[in-house]
C-alpha cells in the first residue's frame with residue numbers, strides 16, 4: 323500500500339494579474355513599439371537620427387512611468403496585506419570594507435594596503 327501525502331503551497335508560488343500586471347505589459351509594449359517606431363523613422367535621411375533618439379527616449383520614459391505605477395500599486399497592496407501580481411523591485415547592496423586601524427578601503431580581504439595590518443575578522447559597526 324502506497325503512503326499518502328498532502329499537497330502544500332510551495333515557496334515558489336507566485337501571483338499574476340491585477341492592474342499592476344496590465345501596467346507591466348503596457349510598459350513593455352510601449353517600449354517595444356517605441357523602439358520599432360524609432361527604427362522606422364531612422365530611414366529618413368534628413369532628420370531621422372534626431373527623431374529616432376527622441377522617440378526612443380520617450381518610449382523609455384513611458385516604460386519607467388508605467389513600471390513605477392505598477393510598483394506603487396504593488397506597494398499599496400502589500401501594505402494593505404492584499405495579494406498582488408509580480409514582485410516588488412529590490413535593490414542590490416555593495417559592501418565596501420575598510421581597515422579598522424587606519425580607515426583605508428580594503429582591496430585585499432586579508433591585509434591592509436596602507437598600514438599593512440593583517441585583517442583577522444569583522445568589526446560590527448555601531
Ligand SMILES: [Zn+2]
Nearest residue numbers: 421424434437
Ligand atoms: Zn589599515
